[in-house]
Amino acid sequence: MSTENMGVDSPGIELNGTTVEGVETRETRGTREVGELPTTPAVLQAIHLRKYFPLRSIKLFGPQKVVHAVEDTSLALYPGRALALVGESGSGKTTMARLLALLYQPTAGTIAFRGKPVKASGGTALRAYRHHVQLIFQDPFSSLNPVHNVRYHLSRPLRLHGYARNTTEETEQILSLLNRVSLSPAEQFIQKFPHQLSGGQRQRVAIARALAARPEVLLADEPVSMLDVSIRLDVLNLLLRLKDEEQLALLFITHDIASARYFAEDTLVMYAGQTVEGGPSDEVIQRPRHPYTQLLISAAPDPDRLESRSLAPTLPAGNVGARQSRGEIPSLINPPTGCRFHPRCPHAMPVCSQRFPKRTELGGGHWTHCFLYGNGEANDASS
Amino acid sequence: MNAVRPENAFANHSNTLLEIKNISVDYHAANGTVHALTDVSITLERGQILGLAGESGSGKSTLAYAITRLLRPPAEITEGQLLYYPRPRAEEDKGRLKGSSRATARVTSKSTTTEPVEAADAVDILQFSPAELREFRWNELSIVFQSAMNALNPVLNIGAQITDVLRTHRPEMGPDSRRQRAIELLRLVGIAPDRIRSYPHELSGGMRQRAIIAIALALSPELIIMDEPTTALDVVVQREILMEIMSLRERLNFSVIFITHDLSLLLEMADKTAIMYAGCIVEMATCRELHQQPRHPYSYGLLNSFPTLHGPRRRMTGIPGSPPDLRDIPPGCAFHPRCPMAFEACSIHLPTLLPSTSETPGQLVACHLYDPRFKTGDIPTNSDFATNYEVKYLAVQGTRKVR
Numbered sequence: 193m194s195t196e197n198m199g200v201d202s203p204g205i206e207l208n209g210t211t212v213e214g215v216e217t218r219e220t221r222g223t224r225e226v227g228e229l230p231t232t233p234a235v236l237q238a239i240h241l242r243k244y245f246p247l248r249s250i251k252l253f254g255p256q257k258v259v260h261a262v263e264d265t266s267l268a269l270y271p272g273r274a275l276a277l278v279g280e281s282g283s284g285k286t287t288m289a290r291l292l293a294l295l296y297q298p299t300a301g302t303i304a305f306r307g308k309p310v311k312a313s314g315g316t317a318l319r320a321y322r323h324h325v326q327l328i329f330q331d332p333f334s335s336l337n338p339v340h341n342v343r344y345h346l347s348r349p350l351r352l353h354g355y356a357r358n359t360t361e362e363t364e365q366i367l368s369l370l371n372r373v374s375l376s377p378a379e380q381f382i383q384k385f386p387h388q389l390s391g392g393q394r395q396r397v398a399i400a401r402a403l404a405a406r407p408e409v410l411l412a413d414e415p416v417s418m419l420d421v422s423i424r425l426d427v428l429n430l431l432l433r434l435k436d437e438e439q440l441a442l443l444f445i446t447h448d449i450a451s452a453r454y455f456a457e458d459t460l461v462m463y464a465g466q467t468v469e470g471g472p473s474d475e476v477i478q479r480p481r482h483p484y485t486q487l488l489i490s491a492a493p494d495p496d497r498l499e500s501r502s503l504a505p506t507l508p509a510g511n512v513g514a515r516q517s518r519g520e521i522p523s524l525i526n527p528p529t530g531c532r533f534h535p536r537c538p539h540a541m542p543v544c545s546q547r548f549p550k551r552t553e554l555g556g557g558h559w560t561h562c563f564l565y566g567n568g569e570a571n572d573a574s575s
Numbered sequence: 576m577n578a579v580r581p582e583n584a585f586a587n588h589s590n591t592l593l594e595i596k597n598i599s600v601d602y603h604a605a606n607g608t609v610h611a612l613t614d615v616s617i618t619l620e621r622g623q624i625l626g627l628a629g630e631s632g633s634g635k636s637t638l639a640y641a642i643t644r645l646l647r648p649p650a651e652i653t654e655g656q657l658l659y660y661p662r663p664r665a666e667e668d669k670g671r672l673k674g675s676s677r678a679t680a681r682v683t684s685k686s687t688t689t690e691p692v693e694a695a696d697a698v699d700i701l702q703f704s705p706a707e708l709r710e711f712r713w714n715e716l717s718i719v720f721q722s723a724m725n726a727l728n729p730v731l732n733i734g735a736q737i738t739d740v741l742r743t744h745r746p747e748m749g750p751d752s753r754r755q756r757a758i759e760l761l762r763l764v765g766i767a768p769d770r771i772r773s774y775p776h777e778l779s780g781g782m783r784q785r786a787i788i789a790i791a792l793a794l795s796p797e798l799i800i801m802d803e804p805t806t807a808l809d810v811v812v813q814r815e816i817l818m819e820i821m822s823l824r825e826r827l828n829f830s831v832i833f834i835t836h837d838l839s840l841l842l843e844m845a846d847k848t849a850i851m852y853a854g855c856i857v858e859m860a861t862c863r864e865l866h867q868q869p870r871h872p873y874s875y876g877l878l879n880s881f882p883t884l885h886g887p888r889r890r891m892t893g894i895p896g897s898p899p900d901l902r903d904i905p906p907g908c909a910f911h912p913r914c915p916m917a918f919e920a921c922s923i924h925l926p927t928l929l930p931s932t933s934e935t936p937g938q939l940v941a942c943h944l945y946d947p948r949f950k951t952g953d954i955p956t957n958s959d960f961a962t963n964y965e966v967k968y969l970a971v972q973g974t975r976k977v978r
Contacts, residue, residue: 280809281780390897420630421836421880425893447809454882454891477884491814493840494884495866 233307234268235441236292236325236409241265241301243287247525259524261287263465263548264301269409269441274432276444276452276473278488279462282521285445286330288462289413292443293327294318323353326402330414332394336386342370342397343382349404369400374430392423399430410434411443416451428455449492453477458557461485464521464532466548471558482560484533531561539564591660592797592830593619593642594697598655600637600646600854607902611637611650613854616928621662621797624824624831626845626862628838628877632898634854635834636721639800642832643718644700644708657700661715662797713744717791718800722807726787727775733786734771737761740793760789765819781812785819792823800832805840817844839881842866850874853899853909856928860938868957870931870940872916875960892968908943915963920949 242265244258262284269275277285290296292303294310302309310321329335336345346366347356356362363382370378373396386394395415402410412431416424432455435442444456452459453473460470461484469482480486522528528535534544543563552566553559595617602609612634619625627635640646642657703711720726728736737757741748748756758768764785775783784804791799801820805813821844824831835841841848842862850858850865850873858871869875876894896913899905905912911921926941932954943949 280811392897420898421838422630422877422894423897425880425891426895429890429893448882449810450882450884453884454888474888487811489884491811492884493810493837493843493881495839495842495862495878496883496885 232271234304235271235306236269237304237307238265238267238288238292239302239304241288241291241303242299243284243291243296244299257525260527261465261524262291265462265465265467267443267460267467267470269443271408271441272435272439273458274435274442274444274456276446276456276459277462278446278449278452278459280447280488280521282464282524283462284465285447285462286413287465289327289411289443289445292409292411293325294321295327319352323405324407325409325411326405326407327411328395328398328402328413328415331418332391332398333386333418335398336394338386341383341385342366342389345397345401346370346404349401353405355404355406365404369404372403372434373397373400374426375400390423391419392427395419395427396430399427399434403434407440409441409443411445413445414447415444417447424451431455449477449488450494461488464527465524466532467561468531468533469558469560469562471554472556475556475558479558481554481558481565482533482562483537483539483564485560487536531563590620590622591618592621592623593617593660594656594658595619595638595642596656596658598638598641598657599653600634600641601651601653603649603651604902609901610904611854611901612641613904615655615851615854615856617849617856617859619798619830619832622824622828622830623847624833624845626841626848627832627834627851628836628841628848629851630836630877630898632853632901633851635836635851636802637854638851639718639802639832639834642700642800643712643716644703645718652701655701658697659700659711659715660697713740713796714794715796716798716800717794717796719787719791719802719804721802721804727783729775732772732774733761733766733778733789736786737790737793740790744794756793757789760793761786763792763823764789779812780808781816784808784812784816788816788820788823792827792829795827796829798830798832800834802834803836804833806835806837813840820844837881838877850877853904854901855909855941856939857910857942858938858940859928860935860940864935864938868935869960870935870938870945871910871942872914872944872955872960872963873910875957876913876964879961879964892964894964895967895971908941915967916944916955916960918943918950924949 241262243262245261247257247259265284265288267275267277267288277288279285287296291298294303304310305321305324311317343363343366346369347362350356350362350365356365366382367378370376370381375381375393375396381389381393381397386397389397395418399415410431415431416427419427428451431442431444434440442456444452446452446455449459456473458471459473459476461468461476461482463484469476469480469485476485477489480489522532522535528545530543530545530547531537531549534540537544541563549561549563551559551561554565595615598612598615599610600612602611615634615638617625627638629635637646637650640650641652646652700708700711727733731739734754734757737760738750738753741753741756745753754771757771761768761771766782766785766789770778770782775786778786788804804820805816808816817840820831823829833841833845838848838850842865845862848860848862848865849856850871852873858865858869858874860870865874865878869878873894879891880893882891894913895915899909899912905922907920907922907924908914908917908926911917914921920943924943926943926946928939928941929946930936931938931940931942931945944955
């Protein structure tokens with residue numbers, strides 16, 4: 193299948209003119225982007241993104257029910273920087289990743305790649321987009337095809353994106369990819385099947401497959417949660433290294449707020465489809481403002497609590513939040529009105545159930561959506 | 576069944592509940608024998624929470640299955656003893672385990688409710704006949720499985736699944752009292768009693784986990800084995816379930832063997848933690864000792880595999896390499912190929928579990944670094960571990976680059 197010119201013709205996506213060359217190497221890309229500061233324009237942006245999943249309704253003429261999976265979420269990814277998206281399951285993290293990968297069509301809002309809105313209608317434009325934006329799935333046990341070997345998995349993106357035209361080129365690039373993800377000796381791994389690999393090795397193959405398209409944006413959907421503890425750091429460090437070496441823009445989705453701090457420069461906390469807090473990771477995690485972020489952090493395992501408490505094995509009663517916030521993420525079919533956290537929030541006020549608080553800037557890039565900080569009225573008027 | 580158990584009735588007797596003695600388990604695979612457990616010994620006290628931590632493949636779950644005798648061929652318990660010290664129970668329970676005549680370690684057979692239990696009263700779980708095993712399981716020991724989400728039957732409501740246990744083990748109970756007990760159990764674990772008719776798919780992950788714990792508690796066992804009970808749950812729900820387990824343990828005074836790979840979680844809740852590697856226990860200590868100063872290099876590596884919420888952000892190296900093939904465990908200490916502190920003796924001699932230092936006699940470690948026969952000089956500290964891990968990490972990175 194000839195795909196070489198597809199990307200160039202695609203509407204709304206600029207290709208830099210370098211991507212279809214099979215001879216382009218990492219080094220040339222590295223020099224092209226190495227001078228850019230983290231404050232360069234965002235490579236991928238989500239602007240007021242919404243996603244509703246329609247439900248099949250039993251009533252023929254009743255109102256159409258929808259799952260409000262993502263509400264009004266904006267984020268930006270910068271080259272060489274990682275953004276962590278933190279939240280419980282059902283908070284819309286994975287939906288966000290899939291929206292950004294154009295696996296779902298957003299209900300409202302725009303996705304902008306290098307400042308230009310992406311219209312992904314039709315295979316050509318979609319393929320051109322995937323050229324730049326790749327997704328790593330959570331489960332390396334199901335994201336690789338069990339009947340194909342590593343060579344096949346890695347050769348598909350190379351062929352489809354036109355980097356390899358013959359078997360020699362293909363082998364050469366596959367070997368270099370395997371070396372980049374620290375699967376050595378690469379010559380042995382190339383012919384292995386997924387069942388012959390451990391979880392960590394499979395995830396490395398999945399990462400290599402994503403890298404094969406030479407993307408600028410990598411969306412990692414819980415890349416280490418299915419892996420063994422001692423392997424996790426290895427894979428995280430690999431992603432960190434790739435981020436630095438190749439100036440990748442990374443979206444790191446996780447439920448483990450501690451690894452968000454370790455991995456990402458910026459953190460965004462989601463709850464039930466709404467973003468509640470964001471900013472530089474250390475700011476957000478050391479000085480959490482939103483009650484939900486505080487709850488998440490108090491619930492995370494933290495051996496250092498042993499030191500601060502005299503009664504060693506007692507679990508901390510937590511802050512006020514931990515006890516009162518019993519319960520789980522609400523139904524997103526009929527989500528709570530206003531701030532969706534208010535039924536569990538220890539500080540809930542009447543206004544919380546009426547409308548969703550506007551964004552309050554807390555300084556230093558740290559912001560939150562909470563009526564506890566800043567005047568809800570003033571924010572409302574400004575909108 | 577929930578009567579307060581008289582603690583002072585056997586105050587003169589040691590508080591041991593279960594003694595795992597030199598257990599070894601092999602899996603006979605077609606391409607070689609997998610030594611899943613090698614010579615594991617642990618003593619568990621009543622009311623204690625024992626944590627088992629380690630990577631997958633370190634033998635944590637195999638140990639749990641060995642204790643419950645759930646291992647099937649090709650697995651085989653090649654040696655060892657599992658001594659269980661039954662507590663004298665109320666009149667109706669008597670004769671359950673006391674009647675077992677094939678238990679080799681058992682000597683006396685006469686005991687009344689008030690008579691203190693002698694150490695000789697221990698029964699060996701491995702010698703149980705199928706009938707005795709059926710009595711033992713769930714009455715004395717229950718297990719919460721790893722994938723609790725799938726452990727419930729999807730076509731039965733949770734009430735039926737709880738009463739199923741009671742119907743099997745308490746045939747004298749009528750349907751009404753079974754239902755009463757089921758409602759009581761649901762309340763105990765924090766599920767509203769009106770959910771008794773709910774099917775598993777109608778419950779959230781956390782509620783399903785609570786239902787499983789309710790089933791495990793149904794017969795008030797002495798020991799509950801929890802095999803990664805919260806792995807599939809969110810942090811907030813996980814914390815709730817753990818708090819539930821802790822408060823239930825305080826009320827009902829059962830012991831827990833808590834298996835997890837999340838060491839930081841274990842440190843917060845367990846009384847004692849055993850760290851396993853390649854089928855052996857490499858370190859056993861209280862959580863405080865382990866947190867302040869892990870002695871085994873593997874324990875240090877495992878502890879430092881978890882990013883922290885506080886403190887400086889620094890590069891974490893994890894543990895280089897991957898776990899050994901259990902068909903072919905490296906000679907000497909199984910950890911030595913990955914160990915940053917390894918020296919000559921490590922690849923020759925098999926370390927045994929010994930007290931690490933004179934200051935911490937309770938902290939047992941299987942490492943030659945603490946054995947004066949092999950190593951003299953200073954005992955390594957956290958910073959020594961950190962430096963050596965860093966060096967090893969860079970070395971590994973370096974070789975990768977060269978290739």
